[in-house]
Amino acid sequence: MKNKRRTMLFVSGNRPKLVQESSVFGADAVVFDLTNGVEDSEKDCARILVKEAIDFLDFSNVEVIVKINSLDSEFGVKDVEIISKVKPSAIMVSKASEDQIKKIDSMLAKLERQEGFEEKAIKLIPTIETAYALEDIQNIISASERINAVFFDAEGLASDIDMERTKGGEEILYARSRVAMVCRVAGINAIDTYFVDANDYEGLEKDSQKAKSLGFTGKAAVDGRQIDTIQTIFVNRQEMRLVI
Amino acid sequence: MEITKAAQAGALEARDVLVTVEPNNNRGVQIELKTKSVIKKQFGKQIDRVIREKVAELGVENINIKVEDKGALDYTIIARVYAAIERAV
Numbered sequence: 001m002k003n004k005r006r007t008m009l010f011v012s013g014n015r016p017k018l019v020q021e022s023s024v025f026g027a028d029a030v031v032f033d034l035t036n037g038v039e040d041s042e043k044d045c046a047r048i049l050v051k052e053a054i055d056f057l058d059f060s061n062v063e064v065i066v067k068i069n070s071l072d073s074e075f076g077v078k079d080v081e082i083i084s085k086v087k088p089s090a091i092m093v094s095k096a097s098e099d100q101i102k103k104i105d106s107m108l109a110k111l112e113r114q115e116g117f118e119e120k121a122i123k124l125i126p127t128i129e130t131a132y133a134l135e136d137i138q139n140i141i142s143a144s145e146r147i148n149a150v151f152f153d154a155e156g157l158a159s160d161i162d163m164e165r166t167k168g169g170e171e172i173l174y175a176r177s178r179v180a181m182v183c184r185v186a187g188i189n190a191i192d193t194y195f196v197d198a199n200d201y202e203g204l205e206k207d208s209q210k211a212k213s214l215g216f217t218g219k220a221a222v223d224g225r226q227i228d229t230i231q232t233i234f235v236n237r238q239e240m241r242l243v244i
Numbered sequence: 245m246e247i248t249k250a251a252q253a254g255a256l257e258a259r260d261v262l263v264t265v266e267p268n269n270n271r272g273v274q275i276e277l278k279t280k281s282v283i284k285k286q287f288g289k290q291i292d293r294v295i296r297e298k299v300a301e302l303g304v305e306n307i308n309i310k311v312e313d314k315g316a317l318d319y320t321i322i323a324r325v326y327a328a329i330e331r332a333v
Contacts, residue, residue: 015322017259044330045253049323056319 004028005063005149005189005218006234007227012037013066014046019053022062025224026231029063034079035094043075047082054086065125067092080104084111084122092151096126097134101143108146125149125191129156134175137182149189151220152179155196167195167203169210180215191220192216197225208233245303251331253325261316263324265332268308275298276322279313290303298325 009027011018011152013034022030032050034043050066066088067081072095083091084107093104095181103125108122124146128134141147154172158165165171183190192211195204208219208230219230250266277288292300295309309325315323315327 015257015260016316020259020317036287045324047331048327049320052319052323052326102303184250233303 003189004059007010007218007221007230008065008151008191009221009224009227010036010067010194012046013037013050013060014042015078016049016053019049020057021153021224022057023057025227026225027221027224028218028231029065029089030059031065031067031092031220033067034075036211037070040075044067044078045162047075048078051082052087054083054088063089065090065092067094067127072139073102077107080107081111084108085115087117087121088116090125090149092121092125092127093130093158094127095139098136098139098143101126101140101147104145105144120144120146123148125151127151127153127156128175128179130160134178137179141182141186141188147187147188149191150183151181151191152176152193152216167197167200167207169207173214176211176214176216180211183217184215189218192222193221195226196222198225201226201229204229205233245329245333247304247307247329247332249332251328252322255325256312256314259315259317259320261314261321261324262312263321264310264312265328266305266308267326267332268314270306271308276306276308276309276310277313279323283313283315285328290318291294291296291321295325296323296333298322302326303331 007027007029008029008031009022010033011022013032014034034046038046054064064084068091069075124144126140128137129149163171181189195207204226211219212233218234221227222228247267252264254260254262256262275292
């Protein structure tokens with residue numbers, strides 16, 4: 001499937017109901033999240049559930065991405081090893097760094113050979129959620145040819161630098177601008193952060209419009225009800241050609 | 245593979261299943277399924293088969309498995325059985 005990525009619906013990888021219903025909302029991509037919302041004691045369960053779900057369920061109408069734990073944690077390596085076997089479209093790397101991207105690229109190259117997959121079949125999407133990553137984004141996206149998008153996680157950044165988040169988003173203007181601009185130059189998708197209030201459609205619309213005007217090509221959703229609003233804002237972005 | 249302790253995986257939530265495993269003394273694979281009677285009647289044999297296939301694939305020969313089902317599809321049952329057994333090794 002062509003990587004449109006105007007909308008990316010994030011669902012917890014440890015909730016079977018959410019996983020199997022994720023494709024019905026019309027998002028361009030679903031992200032099975034093994035990080036946020038999954039307690040450390042359940043990360044092994046989430047990993048196995050996502051692996052079995054991708055293998056069993058029909059996701060032919062949506063791009064499947066899995067967000068893995070950082071390699072700096074005790075879970076990341078196993079996430080790559082298990083999830084790569086079911087060949088998701090892309091692996092989203094939390095707390096991405098240049099070093100981590102290089103390591104995962106190397107791991108995937110070996111696993112793809114072992115499984116008989118096409119070389120670089122599994123793409124990478126680094127998550128920019130730390131101040132260091134934001135400033136080092138150029139090196140991060142240059143670290144692997146598999147990278148065809150970046151996800152900007154404002155909540156993660158806010159946590160990293162003790163920033164207060166607001167619906168208006170003025171505090172993330174610089175970060176958004178930097179991510180969007182670097183991605184535009186690199187010719188890859190720039191996916192904007194979530195709008196966490198799933199009941200505020202007006203706020204979501206404004207936030208999505210703001211992201212689009214800064215150059216983002218798509219936006220994350222935390223609830224299926226957000227998809228239509230985001231899609232409407234970003235639909236024209238699809239007409240612009242990006243190297244995927 | 246031999247399990248050495250009791251372990252659990254999953255949850256009592258919609259579309260999920262809570263799987264509890266424990267070793268037994270060479271009594272083979274014993275499965276106890278707890279679900280709605282209509283589900284048990286319609287899908288009990290399939291659920292049993294799916295579990296036994298996964299247990300055999302993992303090479304476990306002696307195990308008690310308790311399954312509390314909340315409408316899980318096969319892939320969820322397989323995943324939770326696998327996770328519980330991995331935790332019990």
